[in-house]
Amino acid sequence: xxxxxxxxxxxxxxxxxxxxxxxxxxxxxxxxxxxxxxxxxxxxxxxxxxxxxxxxxxxxxxxxxxxxxxxxxxxxxxxxxxxxxxxxxxxxxxxxxxxxxxxxxxxxxxxxxxxxxxxxxxxxxxxxxxxxxxxxxxxxxxxxxxxxxxxxxxxxxxxxxxxxxxxxxxxxxxxxxxxxxxxxxxxxxxxxxxxxxxxxxxxxxxxxxxxxxxxxxxxxxxxxxxxxxxxxxxxxxxxxxxxxxxxxxxxxxxxxxxxxxxxxxxxxxxxxxxxxxxxxxxxxxxxxxxxxxxxxxxxxxxxxxxxxxxxxxxxxxxxxxxxxxxxxxxxxxxxxxxxxxxxxxxxxxxxxxxxxxxxxxxxxxxxxxxxxxxxxxxxxxxxxxxxxxxxxxxxxxxxxxxxxxxxxxxxxxxxxxxxxxxxxxxxxxxxxxxxxxxxxxxxxxxxxxxxxxxxxxxxxxxxxxxxxxxxxxxxxxxxxxxxxxxxxxxxxxxxxxxxxxxxxxxxxxxxxxxxxxxxxxxxxxxxxxxxxxxxxxxxxxxxxxxxxxxxxxxxxxxxxxxxxxxxxxxxxxxxxxxxxxxxxxxxxxxxxxxxxxxxxxxxxxxxxxxxxxxxxxxxxxxxxxxxxxxxxxxxxxxxxxxxxxxxxxxxxxxxxxxxxxxxxxxxxxxxxxxxxxxxxxxxxxxxxxxxxxxxxxxxxxxxxxxxxxxxxxxxxxxxxxxxxxxxxxxxxxxxxxxxxxxxxxxxxxxx
Numbered sequence: 001x002x003x004x005x006x007x008x009x010x011x012x013x014x015x016x017x018x019x020x021x022x023x024x025x026x027x028x029x030x031x032x033x034x035x036x037x038x039x040x041x042x043x044x045x046x047x048x049x050x051x052x053x054x055x056x057x058x059x060x061x062x063x064x065x066x067x068x069x070x071x072x073x074x075x076x077x078x079x080x081x082x083x084x085x086x087x088x089x090x091x092x093x094x095x096x097x098x099x100x101x102x103x104x105x106x107x108x109x110x111x112x113x114x115x116x117x118x119x120x121x122x123x124x125x126x127x128x129x130x131x132x133x134x135x136x137x138x139x140x141x142x143x144x145x146x147x148x149x150x151x152x153x154x155x156x157x158x159x160x161x162x163x164x165x166x167x168x169x170x171x172x173x174x175x176x177x178x179x180x181x182x183x184x185x186x187x188x189x190x191x192x193x194x195x196x197x198x199x200x201x202x203x204x205x206x207x208x209x210x211x212x213x214x215x216x217x218x219x220x221x222x223x224x225x226x227x228x229x230x231x232x233x234x235x236x237x238x239x240x241x242x243x244x245x246x247x248x249x250x251x252x253x254x255x256x257x258x259x260x261x262x263x264x265x266x267x268x269x270x271x272x273x274x275x276x277x278x279x280x281x282x283x284x285x286x287x288x289x290x291x292x293x294x295x296x297x298x299x300x301x302x303x304x305x306x307x308x309x310x311x312x313x314x315x316x317x318x319x320x321x322x323x324x325x326x327x328x329x330x331x332x333x334x335x336x337x338x339x340x341x342x343x344x345x346x347x348x349x350x351x352x353x354x355x356x357x358x359x360x361x362x363x364x365x366x367x368x369x370x371x372x373x374x375x376x377x378x379x380x381x382x383x384x385x386x387x388x389x390x391x392x393x394x395x396x397x398x399x400x401x402x403x404x405x406x407x408x409x410x411x412x413x414x415x416x417x418x419x420x421x422x423x424x425x426x427x428x429x430x431x432x433x434x435x436x437x438x439x440x441x442x443x444x445x446x447x448x449x450x451x452x453x454x455x456x457x458x459x460x461x462x463x464x465x466x467x468x469x470x471x472x473x474x475x476x477x478x479x480x481x482x483x484x485x486x487x488x489x490x491x492x493x494x495x496x497x498x499x500x501x502x503x504x505x506x507x508x509x510x511x512x513x514x515x516x517x518x519x520x521x522x523x524x525x526x527x528x529x530x531x532x533x534x535x536x537x538x539x540x541x542x543x544x545x546x547x548x549x550x551x552x553x554x555x556x557x558x559x560x561x562x563x564x565x566x567x568x569x570x571x572x573x574x575x576x577x578x579x580x581x582x583x584x585x586x587x588x589x590x591x592x593x594x595x596x597x598x599x600x601x602x603x604x605x606x607x608x609x610x611x612x613x614x615x616x617x618x619x620x621x622x623x624x625x626x627x628x629x630x631x632x633x634x635x636x637x638x639x640x641x642x643x644x645x646x647x648x649x650x651x652x653x654x655x656x657x658x659x660x661x662x663x664x665x666x667x668x669x670x671x672x673x674x675x676x677x678x679x680x681x682x683x684x685x686x687x688x689x690x691x692x693x694x695x696x697x698x699x700x701x702x703x704x705x706x707x708x709x710x711x712x713x714x715x716x717x718x719x720x721x722x723x724x725x726x727x728x729x730x731x732x733x734x735x736x737x738x739x740x741x742x743x744x745x746x747x748x749x750x751x
Contacts, residue, residue, distance in 0.1 A: 003031060003062055004047040006077045007040060012643050017159065018145070019661035021644060034644065035064030036661070038149055038158065039142035043072045043081025069146075071107060075099050078106050087134040089127060097122075110135045144169055151195050160184055177201065178211035189215030189240065203245035209257055210266070212237045217267070217281050221462045225735040226284045226432060227270070230258065230277040273740065280737075284462070287436045292741035294439040296749065298339040298448055299475065309333055316360045324357060325350065331478035332357045335449045338476050342427075342469055343451045345480025346500055347707050348493035351451050352385045353484075355423060358449060359388055367420035372396040374429040374459075375631055376652040378679035382425045392629075393424070393434055397441055399606075399627045407433075407606050411441040420446060426679045427452035432463025432738065455500050457678055457704045458734060460630060468738035474746050491518040492706065492713055499703045499726055507715065518706075518713045520722070526562050529690050532716050533568070534575045537670075541684050545711060549576050550598055550635075553682040554671035555705045557696040563688045563717075565671045572670035573597060584639040586646070588663050593646055595639055600669035600676065601632040605662075610654040628656050631676050633669050674705045684712035689721040697721065698728045 005026025012021040021034040024046060033048055040046060048064035072078050079099045083092030090098075101120050102109045109116050114132030118125045141162065148158035148169065161169060164184045172179050177196040181189045189211055201208060216236040220228045228236070234254050242250065258279060261267045268285040272278050280288075313332055317323055324332060328350050335341040335358045345351055355371075362369045371390035373379040382390035396417070398410035411417055422442060424430065427450040430438075442448060450466060458464045469475050483493060491507075495518050498505045507520040521536075523529035533554060542549050554572065558564045577596045579585065585594040593599075608628040614620035634650035644660040658666060685708050702725040706713050715722055 001051055002049050006072060007042050007044050007046060010042055014659050014661050017661040019659060031062055033062045033064050035067060037067045037069055038145040039069045041081060043077045045070045045072055045077065073104065075104055087131060087138060089130055140167060157187055160186055176207045178207045181211050182214055197245065204247045210261060212241050224458060224462050226288060226462055227278045227280040227735050227737060230279050233279050287432055288738050288741045291436045291439055292738065292745045295340060296745045297444050298442060300339055300444060309337055312361055312364055315364060316357050319360060320356060325482060327480055327482060328354050334476045334478050336361050340448045340475050342475055342477040344454045346453055346455060347496050348483045349480035350484050355451060356386055359386060362421050369421045369423060370396060370417060370419045371423050373425045373679065375679040378426040380652065381681055393438060394627060397437055409437050413440050416443045417441050422446060423449045425451045428454055428456045428466045429459050429679050430465050431459040431461030432465060433461060435465045455703055457675055457700055460675060464734050464736050465738060468736055472739040472742040474742040491516050492709055496703060496707050499699060499706060502699060502726060502729060504723055504726055517711060520715045520719060523717050526690060529688055529717050530571060533686060533688050536686050536714055537572060538575045545684060547683045551683040552686060554686045555674050555677050556671055556688060557674055557692050557701055559673060561691055563690045565673060568671035569668035573668060576670055586639055586641060588660055593636060595636050597636045598669045599634060599636055599648060599666045600672060601628050601630060601665055602667050603665055604629050605665060608656055610656040612653050613655065674701050677708045678704065680708055681710050682708055683710055685709040686714045686716060689715060689717035692721050697725045698731055699726055700731055702726065
C-alpha cells in the first residue's frame, strides 16, 4: 500500500539511522507511520510504501518499507518545517512571521536571497545570515543522504559516510569511491566496489587494488590475524575482485603495489621466521612493536629481597591458613619479584589460590593492587573468588567512546593507573589491541601479573597475546600442572585435563550407581536430541541442581545447522520463555524478541549508553557510562512499542536501551557458541553434539566448553563426535608476530 501526507509530529527519531516514528496528515486524515526515513522532519512531505500493522497498545500503524521525503511546498508545511527546531534560532512563532511575509516562496528566499529576511521586524542582518547558514547545512545534510542512498547504500551507511567526509562525497564518488571504504569505519570494500565498477572505474585501477588489499587485511584481522603472508594475501584479494572482472598479471601487480604502499607508510612488509614475506597494516605492526617495547620496559623492575620475599610468603600462608605447594610458591615468588609474570594452568591447578596469596602479599607490603578481567562475567567471578573488587579491563582503563564511535580510554600514558600491581585474570582472552591499551596505562615500576589458561580458545579479537608471551621465552612463566580441585564425587576437572591431554574418557549416566557431575546422554536422532536438550534445560537439571533454567547454559560449536545457535535459541525460547499475555514482544529482522528473553550483545558498541540503578523499585541512578561489548549477556526487561525501544539489564546490573534500528546487535543467548562462552562460568553446561562441521571438531573447543561448567556437564548426542574432538588437536593458525617482536627487543637491548 502507499500513503502520503505532511509530517505533523515527530514522535521518535534516531538521527544516525533516520529510524522515525511520526504522525502525518494526509487524504485519509491523521496516521502514524514508522520506518527508516532519510531527511524526515516536521512539515516535510512523505510518500511511503508499506503495510498497516495492528499495534497492541497504539492501535493501527503504517510500517513503511520505502519512503520518499520531499520539502514542503505549501505555507502550512513550511511553517511546520521551519518551526521544528532544526534551524537554530527559528521557532514556531518566528516561522509563522517569516511565512506570513514571503508565503510559498519562503524556502527559495532563505536559500537565494537570505538578506531579505531582515525585512521582518526583529530579524537583524546577522540573524538572517545565521538562519540561511542553518538552512543550508540542514539541506546539505539531507541532500547528501538522499544522494548516497540512490546508489543503493543503506541509510546507516550514508549517514556514516557523510559524517566522515562531509560535502567532499560528491567529488569522491566521481573520482575515487574507494576512499570511502578506506576511511569510513563500517563501510566495506564490496559495498563500494559494486558502485565504483558499475560507474566505470577500471578493474585494475590502483585505487581499486589498494582498497582491496586493505580490505583483505582487515578481513584477515577479523579472523584473528595480525598480519598475512604475502602469497596468501594475494589469493584472498584475488578472490574478491577477479570473479567478474579478470585482471591479467594480478600477482605481479599486487607485489609491486605492496612495495609502493610500504613506501607510502600504508602497510609494513617484514619477513617471518621462515623467510616468507608478510604484510601488516601499519596500525597492527605499530601495536605489536610498541607493546613489545612497553612490556620489556616493565620487566626491568626486580627490587625484592629474596629473604624478605620468603618471609612475607610464609606470613601470607599463615594469614590465609594455607600451605602453598612448591609450584604455587614459586609462582607467587615470580609474581612479586618480577616486573611482569605469567601464571598459566588448567582448572583446579590453584590459580585462584595464587592470586589470593599475591594480593595478600602486596597488601602486607602496603601496596595498591588492581584486579581486572576481559569480561563482566570473568570479573564477577574474580571478585567472588578473591573477595576483592575486580572489574573489566575496559572499566579499569575508564573506557569512553569518542564522537566517532571508536575505542578510547581515559587511562593512558598521560593519565596512568595509580597502583603498584595489576592482576589480569582470564588473560587468554586478551587481544592485541586491549593489551596495547592496558600497557599504555601502566608505568614502569608497576608490576603486571597475567593469569590464564593457554589451552583455552584464543581471543575473539586479533592476536594471541598470552600464547605469544609464553612462546617468546622473554617473560617469566609459571606453569601449573598439579591438580588440587577434585574429589571422588567430581569429575569435571579430571575430565577436562584428560581432554586437554588428548585422552579419551569414559562417561555415562552413572558411575558406581551414583549420578556424577559429567554425564553423557545418547540421542539416536536430531528430533530426540532436541527433546532431550529441552527437558534437560527446562526441568531435569534445574530440579537436580536446585537452580533456575537461566543458570544453565547450552553451548554449541556452531552458529548454523540444526543444532547451531539460531535454531536452538528458537526452540529454547519457546520452552523457557513462551509467549504470554503479560509479556510484550516484537518481531524484527526475522527474530521475535520477548520480555524475559536471555540475550547477548554481538559486537562492540563504543557509543551505547548504559546506567546502573539502585534498588529496582526506587530508580536511583548510581552510575552511568558508555560502551556495551561483544559477549555481554542480560535479560530483556521491557519492550516499549511506542518509543520502539528494547531495554536490557546485563549481568553486571548495567541497563541499556536498544532502538529497534540497532536491535541487530542483540541475539538470543539461551544457547551460545563455545567461542562466546570464554571467560564465563555457569552452574551447568549442556553440550549438544550432532553433525558438527569438521573444522569445529577440535580438542581446544571441547576443552573450553567443559571448563565453563561449575557444577555439571551434560553431553547429549553422538559420542563419536565427542571422541573425534578429543583426538583432533589441529587448530587454525593465527598469524601473530608478538613473540618475534619481544625477542627482537630483547636482542637489541642485550647488544
